[in-house]
Amino acid sequence: MKQEFRFYKTPENRWYIDLPEWTESISALEMVEGADTMLDKASNNTNECFLELGLEPFENADVVVLAESLQDSVGGGYYFMETYKGEKIDHTMWLCEVTEFVFGHLPEKIYIGYK
Template sequence: MKKTFRFYKTDKGSWYIDLPEWTDGIEALQMVEGADTMLDTVSNQSDEVYLELSDEPFEGADVLHLTENLQDSITGGIYMMPFYKGTEINHPMWLCGVTEFVFKGLPPLIYVGYPV
């Protein structure tokens, strides 16, 4: 599965994924615990960014590595983003249960691309 997703930052500085097919509360769509600061980086400090996400490799993608599976406790998992566009950043983040919804499970690797 490879799909482009829109992420947006509210006036209060909170990041969310734009996921129209999500039927539960919007609070679950908020990016927190490192995902928010990663979005600040990849958005170049703007209030919107589009990312291509996939559970299969594709050219030019950075890779998020699952380092801790939290499906049996708080949902989702802790991922590490070692590099951003060739620069080492070693950025950890928690990706919540929405990740499981999007990927139909919790992939060991998530590939991230930056469409133009």
């Protein structure tokens, strides 16, 4: 099953995931270390985008693959995205412990679709 998520960029050029059910500090929702630059691409350099995320393949989805788990240190992990909309990009990004909150665990693969 896939779920749609909203991401937004603040006037300070910081990307965040919009997770109303998150009760911890908003700073944990910031997208950094490659996730921010991937969102610049996905948003076509605007200040908002909607992505469909799922743990199973779906039509026209790209995949990010867990390259290094950081659960025993800072949380989350480094993920590798080979393609974006079918074009090779070889992009690495850190997805923090919020990923574990969203999916209930740190997935080996996350499929991404674009709105």
